[in-house]
Amino acid sequence: MKRLYTHSGDRIFAWALLLLALGVVVLALLMAYELYQGGSLALKRFGLLGFALGREWDPVIQKSFGAWPYILGTVIVSLSALLLSFFPALAAAIFAAEYAPRWLAQVINFLLDLMAAVPSVVYGLWGIFVLAPWIRDQVQLPLYMWAAEHAPWLVPILGVPTGYGLMTAVLILASMIVPYTAALARDAIALVPKEHREAAYALGATRWEVMRMAILPLARGGIIAGAFLALARAVGETMAVTMVIGNSHKLPYTLFGGAATMPSVIANEFTEAVEDLHLSALIAVGFLLFWVSMAVNFAAAYVLRRQERLVKGVL
């Protein structure tokens, strides 16, 4: 084994790999450092916890900044979008990989890839002009009217039915991240060895039982990886969400009412933030977003490793 590395070409290759890999790590650390530096003015003024848990965001009168409404908004919107999109995406993946005839599977795959390639501003415009008015007229207004008459306690939870708010943002985001979960789940299902299926069929399992007992457990790692990739995408999504979420950071959030997320406040206010403290607060939100994304990735890595161990146990 060692002899292989005595060739100078191999050594150079190994060093080049090491340098490039370190470059990625250094880049990430540098980014975190720069964000911290940029945000330090706000972080020092309010304290890290005070900033993360503060509820006021008033750049004019009080000049006080707290990121809590944005953190909460990001978490609510991205988790709900993931929950909402996960099962349809999984169903599409199973159908495309196992049930559909080849031509139909190809059509589904093609459409899923297309969905992933549509720019988010297009989703946003579609949200403003088509989805939001439709949801307001067909879903929110009837529900609101019904609640006002029969269940008044529901009204403050529902909020004002304008169409532009949390609900629409979640729906748009859910449809945007379906292809990520679906594509990885599809590949994971396709990679399950044929022998497992055949063995299950030989034991007299039905199609559903084969899926449940032989395929899904083995594909679970890939499926969950896809879900976390989708979640990471949802946490960072800016444009489409900003266009339909209503951009209000007034707590408590309601189902129909406006909300705001961390990327949306940065995108909204960065260009015109003149005062140092305001600018610094926005960069500090970026710093917190960095950690939220990091936490999501670590959680994903942890779940994946546990899954791998489980699968190994099965085999």
Place this chain on the structure above:
Amino acid sequence: MRRLTATVLGALALAASAWAQSTITLVGAGATFPYPLMAKYADEYTRLTGGKVRINYQSIGSGGGIRQFLEQTVHFGASDAPLSDQVMKDVKTRFKTNALNIAYALGAVVPVYNLPGVREPLRFTGPVLADIYLGKIKTWNDPALQALNPNVKLPPLPITVVHRSDGSGTTYVWVDYLSKVSPEWASKVGRGTSVQWPVGVGGKGNEGVAGVVKQTPGAIGYVEVTYAKQNNLSYGAVQNKSGRFILADLASIKAAANVPLPGDMRVSITDTAAPDGYPIASFTYLLLYEDLSVNKAVKSEAEARALVEFVKWILTDGQKYNEPLTYGALDSVPQQRALALLSRVTYQGKPIGKEITGR
């Protein structure tokens, strides 16, 4: 032969240096609102000078424009709001010179709404607009609105308030006006490029606000008048200080600025005293250092002179491009004031502003 080569080389070097000297690129950055106008100025001015002066304008937003101006990476900045007292003071202490806020065009912000069945323009007053945006007037048939529009049958629709979610000069002008006409607005919300809105839906950009208003019966929002016209949005007349209801158009915007102005032009002309003036109008500004030699971006006297020439052209001949692009042009009072400011520019002690403007 050798001599010939030397001559040719020398001639080439001369030509190259002459070319380098004769082409000057002025770099500016700032507000997005005047970008189409600035692009037109740049085109026309480059043609006028036979390609000798080129303008490179980056529309990165007023906040970015002010930062680039202070970092001295640009020849001129551009901003929808004038520099604040704090920034003016910072410039003074850091660079030992003044920043000049030179107005060169006007914009206006109009209340747009979506009321099915209502054809003629509605009438608003400042306090009523402030109460709507404070969430105190909640429906369209509110007595206050009905009293202003006795001939219109206003529907009992709830008002959906729409505002810009992104920081913007448009928002600044709108809330600056509301702060002037409503003490409650001034103390609770105040003026800025992004504020803490008491109620409403935030749309991103003019197109976001216009989109939400168009899709929501009963919505009210605010956009640049240019944008409202291009997109056929209905917009209302607003009562000015002299009690007249004024619809925003090029004449009423121009008139809004025809009022006594302070020396440095850092003034808000919302709620104007001009009797024919539209009350929600504002200047948009170029930012220059009074002593151009402190600006690290200005590398030679030739560049400094080209910059002053360009600004002078904008304030005089260039003004004719404002109105075709639906920006307000400067009337005589603000024009004279802007030229007077420009005449204060110096470079390494030379009064180039005076020489070029001829004052």
